[in-house]
Amino acid sequence: MNVGKLTRAEDLRRQLADDIVRGTLPPGSALDETEIAQRFKVSRTPVREALRQLAASGLVESRAHRGAVVAQPSAQRLAGMFEAMAELEALCAGFAAERMPPIERQALQATHEEARLVSQAGDPDRFHEVNERFHNAIYAGAQNDYIAEMTLATRVRVQPFRRAQFRNLGRLAKSHAEHDRIVLAILRGDRNGAAAAMRAHIDLARDEYELYAVSV
Amino acid sequence: MNVGKLTRAEDLRRQLADDIVRGTLPPGSALDETEIAQRFKVSRTPVREALRQLAASGLVESRAHRGAVVAQPSAQRLAGMFEAMAELEALCAGFAAERMPPIERQALQATHEEARLVSQAGDPDRFHEVNERFHNAIYAGAQNDYIAEMTLATRVRVQPFRRAQFRNLGRLAKSHAEHDRIVLAILRGDRNGAAAAMRAHIDLARDEYELYAVSV
DNA sequence: TGCCTGGTGTTTGCATACAAAGGCAGCGTT
DNA sequence: AACGCTGCCTTTGTATGCAAACACCAGGCA
Numbered sequence: 001m002n003v004g005k006l007t008r009a010e011d012l013r014r015q016l017a018d019d020i021v022r023g024t025l026p027p028g029s030a031l032d033e034t035e036i037a038q039r040f041k042v043s044r045t046p047v048r049e050a051l052r053q054l055a056a057s058g059l060v061e062s063r064a065h066r067g068a069v070v071a072q073p074s075a076q077r078l079a080g081m082f083e084a085m086a087e088l089e090a091l092c093a094g095f096a097a098e099r100m101p102p103i104e105r106q107a108l109q110a111t112h113e114e115a116r117l118v119s120q121a122g123d124p125d126r127f128h129e130v131n132e133r134f135h136n137a138i139y140a141g142a143q144n145d146y147i148a149e150m151t152l153a154t155r156v157r158v159q160p161f162r163r164a165q166f167r168n169l170g171r172l173a174k175s176h177a178e179h180d181r182i183v184l185a186i187l188r189g190d191r192n193g194a195a196a197a198m199r200a201h202i203d204l205a206r207d208e209y210e211l212y213a214v215s216v
Numbered sequence: 217m218n219v220g221k222l223t224r225a226e227d228l229r230r231q232l233a234d235d236i237v238r239g240t241l242p243p244g245s246a247l248d249e250t251e252i253a254q255r256f257k258v259s260r261t262p263v264r265e266a267l268r269q270l271a272a273s274g275l276v277e278s279r280a281h282r283g284a285v286v287a288q289p290s291a292q293r294l295a296g297m298f299e300a301m302a303e304l305e306a307l308c309a310g311f312a313a314e315r316m317p318p319i320e321r322q323a324l325q326a327t328h329e330e331a332r333l334v335s336q337a338g339d340p341d342r343f344h345e346v347n348e349r350f351h352n353a354i355y356a357g358a359q360n361d362y363i364a365e366m367t368l369a370t371r372v373r374v375q376p377f378r379r380a381q382f383r384n385l386g387r388l389a390k391s392h393a394e395h396d397r398i399v400l401a402i403l404r405g406d407r408n409g410a411a412a413a414m415r416a417h418i419d420l421a422r423d424e425y426e427l428y429a430v431s432v
Numbered sequence: 433t434g435c436c437t438g439g440t441g442t443t444t445g446c447a448t449a450c451a452a453a454g455g456c457a458g459c460g461t462t
Numbered sequence: 463a464a465c466g467c468t469g470c471c472t473t474t475g476t477a478t479g480c481a482a483a484c485a486c487c488a489g490g491c492a
Contacts, residue, residue, distance in 0.1 A: 007280050007475065033444070043477045045261075048444090052225075052265050056272030064223050065444055065483050080362040087363070091303055146296040147303070150366060223445065249474070259447045264474090281453050281474055 009046035012036075013053050020059050020070050021159045027072040031060060058157050071157075081158050082209075086202035088151040089135070094195035096141030097186045105187060108137045112183050119172040127172050134179060138198075141186070162209050171208060178204065224258050228266035231256075236275050236286050237375045243288040247276060274373050287373075297374050298425075302418035304367040305351070310411035312357030313402045321403060324353045328399050335388040343388050350395060354414075357402070378425050387424060394420065 006014075016036075019025040031051060037044045051068050054060040062068035073081065100108070115130045135155070139148035178201040185193035222230075232252075235241040247267060253260045267284050270276040278284035289297065316324070331346045351371070355364035394417040401409035 009475080010280070034442095044444090045476055045478090049265065049268055049475095052268050053272045056269045064226070066485090067443070077361060080360040083360055084363045084366065087307055144296040144299055145293060146370075147300045150300065150370075154362075154366075225445080250472095260474090261446055261448090265445095282455090283473070 007046070008042050009049040009053075012040060012042070012046055012050035015040075016050055016054060017057075017059055017156075020054075021156055023160060025070050027070050027160055029070045031062075031068040031070065033067075057153065070160075078158075078161060081154060082202070082206040085151070085154045085158055086199050086206070088147070088154055089138070089202050090195040090199040092139050092142040092147060092151055093182055093186060093198035094191040095144065095147075096138050097189050097191045097194040099143040100141035100186065104137065104141050108134070108141065108183065108186065111137055112179055115179065116176055119176045122172065124172070127175075131175070138182075138186070162205065174204070175201075223262070225262035225265035225269075228252075228256060228258070228262055229269050232266060232270060233273075233275055233372075236270075237372055239376060241286050243286050243376055245286045247278075247284040247286065249283075273369065286376075294374075294377060297370060298418070298422040301367070301370045301374055302415050302422070304363070304370055305354070305418050306411040306415040308355050308358040308363060308367055309398060309402060309414035310407040311360065311363075312354050313405050313407045313410040315359040316357035316402065320353065320357050324350070324357065324399065324402065327353055328395055331395065332392055335392045338388065340388070343391075347391070354398075354402070378421065390420070391417075 016025070016031075025031075033044045033047050033051070037047045040047070051060060051062060055062045055068065059071055060068050061071050111130065111134050115127065115134055118127045118130050136152070139151050142148055178197070181197040182194060182201060185197050232241070232247075241247075249260045249263050249267070253263045256263070267276060267278060271278045271284065275287055276284050277287050327346065327350050331343065331350055334343045334346050352368070355367050358364055394413065397413040398410060398417060401413050
């Protein structure tokens with residue numbers, strides 16, 4: 001159960017965060033301390049600590065004496081989170097265009113190429129994984145760990161609301177075409193171009209989400 | 217002791233965060249659970265919860281079985297935090313230029329005017345307070361709560377390292393002159409101008425910090 | 433009939449006791 | 463004399479029990 005050197009609370013935190021991000025625990029789900037404790041065969045203490053940390057990171061909302069639920073932001077707040085993500089990712093892309101060392105540029109190109117193959121194969125889950133690596137490579141390329149962490153955290157918090165995104169047919173190919181423009185701009189050191197291309201990419205992803213959301 | 221409706225853990229979190237931000241607990245200070253519990257006359261449980269939350273917010277660092285200390289970022293990471301702050305504040309200022317409703321614009325002007333008087337009076341503590349209100353008004357003006365929170369959180373995390381900033385002589389007057397350019401750009405709806413002015417303002421504040429830091 | 437009030441039940445918040453993991457010091461060995 | 467090992471001690475991690483707060487329901491009063 002508690003493998004390795006991880007503490008139980010840390011283990012729970014990861015597990016719950018994963019369930020939230022992957023959609024197993026959809027927004028609004030109640031998180032009962034006792035129930036979780038029994039399910040994971042631990043006492044309430046580490047469960048409480050895990051929930052506190054998740055609340056601090058924004059994935060769950062908890063109010064005193066009234067329990068915790070998976071965060072369910074308003075439409076307005078969600079729009080704000082998408083906007084923040086667009087700006088942060090654009091910032092990372094812009095910095096990456098200026099600062100990314102040659103080796104990382106090559107790795108980015110390789111990941112991008114890998115994504116092309118996967119998108120042609122039409123495998124949504126695998127594309128999702130490569131897509132994450134692609135964006136992470138750009139965060140790292142910005143050469144600013146603090147900004148990279150903020151950007152990743154925002155992506156994680158938005159993730160529960162863009163689940164079935166790549167299920168949607170031509171999205172894979174379109175996404176890859178947008179990535180293409182981003183990569184070219186970064187490789188040619190064009191900060192403004194990279195930022196603009198990334199902003200456009202995220203905005204399109206948001207639009208896809210909205211199309212999906214209204215149809216649910 | 218536990219006045220109002222606040223829970224003990226929440227109370228402790230605020231108190232400790234305040235002590236860290238105000239410099240009472242300088243970076244690197246050890247945070248012993250038992251010692252804090254005795255000092256505040258509570259058990260270790262709420263102390264642990266408070267420390268966990270502070271760790272999640274980045275103000276303290278804690279490693280399993282090895283205790284918690286007030287966060288002490290490397291010079292490189294601190295530089296990254298300053299850069300992030302500059303970009304986030306610039307983003308807020310740019311959005312504010314486009315989106316701020318008339319009433320908030322008037323309030324911003326009023327705060328700015330108040331700061332002028334205080335800077336002429338040469339009262340560092342009071343200027344610090346008005347300065348915070350000024351920046352908060354711009355965060356709010358961006359009309360995006362998520363971005364506003366991120367920006368404020370970054371400011372808070374950097375705060376322990378810019379303490380004695382306004383002690384330094386002519387900094388008050390210079391700061392107010394920079395604010396002037398920011399306010400003018402926002403009022404004329406000049407997004408790029410506002411962002412650029414704010415970025416310059418934060419960069420100068422960072423430079424002042426570096427001057428101060430090397431002399432310690 | 434509708435609203436307020438009081439009681440009860442369920443859930444969270446806190447305290448205390450115990451377990452376990454690291455760090456350190458002292459001793460022995462090389 | 464220096465290095466490594468072992469055992470203790472300090473500190474954190476977890477469990478459990480109790481207290482307190484909120485929500486819901488029932489009963490009475492307007």
